[in-house]
Amino acid sequence: MTILAPADPASIVRGAEILREGGLVAFPTETVYGLGADATSAWAVARIYDAKGRPSFNPLIAHVAEIATAQREALLPEAAIRLAAAFWPGPLTIVAPAAPGGSVCELARAGLPSVALRIPDHPVALALISALGKPVAAPSANRSGHVSPVTAAHVAEDLSGRVEMILDGGRATAGLESTIVSFCDASPVLLRPGAIAREKIEKVLGAKLSAPARAEVMAPGMTASHYAPNARLRLEAHELQEGEAALDFGARLAALAAPGRIVLDLSPKGDLVEAAANLFAYLRQLDARGAARIAVAHIPERGLGEAINDRLRRAAAPRV
Ligand code: AMP
Numbered sequence: 001m002t003i004l005a006p007a008d009p010a011s012i013v014r015g016a017e018i019l020r021e022g023g024l025v026a027f028p029t030e031t032v033y034g035l036g037a038d039a040t041s042a043w044a045v046a047r048i049y050d051a052k053g054r055p056s057f058n059p060l061i062a063h064v065a066e067i068a069t070a071q072r073e074a075l076l077p078e079a080a081i082r083l084a085a086a087f088w089p090g091p092l093t094i095v096a097p098a099a100p101g102g103s104v105c106e107l108a109r110a111g112l113p114s115v116a117l118r119i120p121d122h123p124v125a126l127a128l129i130s131a132l133g134k135p136v137a138a139p140s141a142n143r144s145g146h147v148s149p150v151t152a153a154h155v156a157e158d159l160s161g162r163v164e165m166i167l168d169g170g171r172a173t174a175g176l177e178s179t180i181v182s183f184c185d186a187s188p189v190l191l192r193p194g195a196i197a198r199e200k201i202e203k204v205l206g207a208k209l210s211a212p213a214r215a216e217v218m219a220p221g222m223t224a225s226h227y228a229p230n231a232r233l234r235l236e237a238h239e240l241q242e243g244e245a246a247l248d249f250g251a252r253l254a255a256l257a258a259p260g261r262i263v264l265d266l267s268p269k270g271d272l273v274e275a276a277a278n279l280f281a282y283l284r285q286l287d288a289r290g291a292a293r294i295a296v297a298h299i300p301e302r303g304l305g306e307a308i309n310d311r312l313r314r315a316a317a318p319r320v
C-alpha cells in the first residue's frame, strides 16, 4: 500500500517514521522527485534498487540538511566547502572521500570509497531529512530507464505499490538533475553537468573543472576504485572444491559444506533484497577471514538478482 499525502507537517513526521523503520518515501526536491531511504541502512537502500528495478548498483546521492553533517560524512577539502557555502541548499552534488566513521552505508556508495552529498533546496525535503536526523539516500523516483518525475502523479504512475509513501509537494521546478563535482582527485572534476552551470562553479573555485577519466564515465562500476575482494570468485558453483570458502544463497552450498568450512549465506531464506543488503559486508568478511578462493552459489537473475550478479561478475573478472 502506498500512502499518497500532501506534504503537510503531519505527513512529513509520518514520512520520517517510515524512513526510520526502513521504508521508502518519495519526496519533492527542487530538481526532480527523489526516492528516499535511510542512507545508513543497507537493507533500506537495497529496497531502493529493488523498487527502481535497477540492473546494477550505481552509487546514490545522500541528501543532508546541514553542511556540518556533510563534513562528518566526507573529507571535504577547503574548495569543496567553498562550493557548498556558495550553492547549498541547491542542485550541486559534491563527491569526496568518505570520512572514517561516516554513516552512509557501503551499498548506497555502491562499494566506492567516496560518498556523494548535497543539501536540496526544497522545504519538504529539508523537513523530512531533519525529522529523520540522518542522511537520506535518494535517486530519482522513477523505474529504471524511465524519465525523472517532476510531479507526485508521475511518481505514483511508476512506483505505486512499491513505496510506502509519496509526499506531494507540487511540481519540482528545476526538472534538471544536480551538477556533480568530485573532489577525489588532484583537481576538481565535473562528473555530470546539471542545473548549476560549470562557469558559475569555476568562478567560485577560481579554477577550471577537469573532465572525468574516460573509464569513469563509461562504466562507473568497473573502475579500479570499486571494492573488489582479494579472493578469486568462482560463480554459479554447485559444489565446493578443496580449500574454497562459500558465498551462499538460499542455503544451497551450506548443505554440502563439511564442518570448519567458511560459509556466509547472503540470504538463507532466498530473499534477494536481504542478499543485496549483505553483499558488500560479506565480501569484506570473507577477505578479512583470509579466504583465497570463494565459491558463489547460483543467484537467480530476477529482481535485485540482476544487480547482485552484475556486481559479482565484476568482482570475479580477471584483474590487471
Ligand atoms: P542521480 O542520478 O541524480 O541519483 O545521481 C547519481 C549519480 O551520482 C551516479 O550515477 C554517479 O554518477 C554520481 N555519484 C553518486 N555517488 C558517487 C560516488 N560515491 N562517487 C562518484 N560518483 C557518484
Ligand code: MG
Binding pocket: 139, 140, 148
Ligand atoms: Mg534518474
